[in-house]
Amino acid sequence: MAFHAAAADIPLLITSPNSSSERRITPSWSIAHFKTRLEPITGIPASAQKLTLRVGSQDGTAIEADDEEKTQLSAFPLQAYAEINVLDTRPPSARTDFSDLSAVPKYTMPSEQYETRNDSVLAWKKAQKLGRFDPSAPSLEEQKIQALEREVEERAHTHTHTNTNEHTRALGHTATPHTISKGGILISLHLLHHYL
Numbered sequence: 001m002a003f004h005a006a007a008a009d010i011p012l013l014i015t016s017p018n019s020s021s022e023r024r025i026t027p028s029w030s031i032a033h034f035k036t037r038l039e040p041i042t043g044i045p046a047s048a049q050k051l052t053l054r055v056g057s058q059d060g061t062a063i064e065a066d067d068e069e070k071t072q073l074s075a076f077p078l079q080a081y082a083e084i085n086v087l088d089t090r091p092p093s094a095r096t097d098f099s100d101l102s103a104v105p106k107y108t109m110p111s112e113q114y115e116t117r118n119d120s121v122l123a124w125k126k127a128q129k130l131g132r133f134d135p136s137a138p139s140l141e142e143q144k145i146q147a148l149e150r151e152v153e154e155r156a157h158t159h160t161h162t163n164t165n166e167h168t169r170a171l172g173h174t175a176t177p178h179t180i181s182k183g184g185i186l187i188s189l190h191l192l193h194h195y196l
């Protein structure tokens with residue numbers, strides 16, 4: 001009794017406008033059977049699928065036949081990790097756009113209801129005294145003021161250092177780090193001494 005081993009499954013990359021994944025394909029499948037298996041993966045009905053096999057840098061090979069029920073995938077040059085691209089032949093108006101989230105119904109819980117829940121992140125933060133619920137943390141307004149003060153100090157330091165160096169170079173003096181900033185007026189101690 002002779003035993004013929006079936007061809008081993010081949011890993012292929014399946015790509016479509018809405019998905020990309022690696023799948024194991026059995027070469028003995030018919031094209032029609034393969035298309036029905038691709039429908040839940042790609043979201044494209046079997047009747048609207050156009051399959052193209054790409055192996056390496058070679059031109060694509062259409063996976064099609066007059067009788068797709070009887071033609072097996074083994075009739076095509078399948079190689080491990082080759083790509084099968086699934087194109088949707090339906091008109092754009094008939095296609096489902098899975099990337100458009102605006103059409104997906106969403107639930108938004110009213111903030112009053114969320115604040116009363118005991119099983120929310122907000123309730124946990126309150127219980128743990130984290131973030132704005134930390135009594136030792138400065139208020140949001142104080143944080144903004146502190147951030148603005150730091151930014152003003154950093155800009156003043158950068159501006160002072162740049163202006164002092166430019167002014168002292170223009171007068172033929174070397175720059176000094178001794179600068180006084182008072183009411184927006186920048187005075188280099190070295191230059192002040194020179195003019196007095």
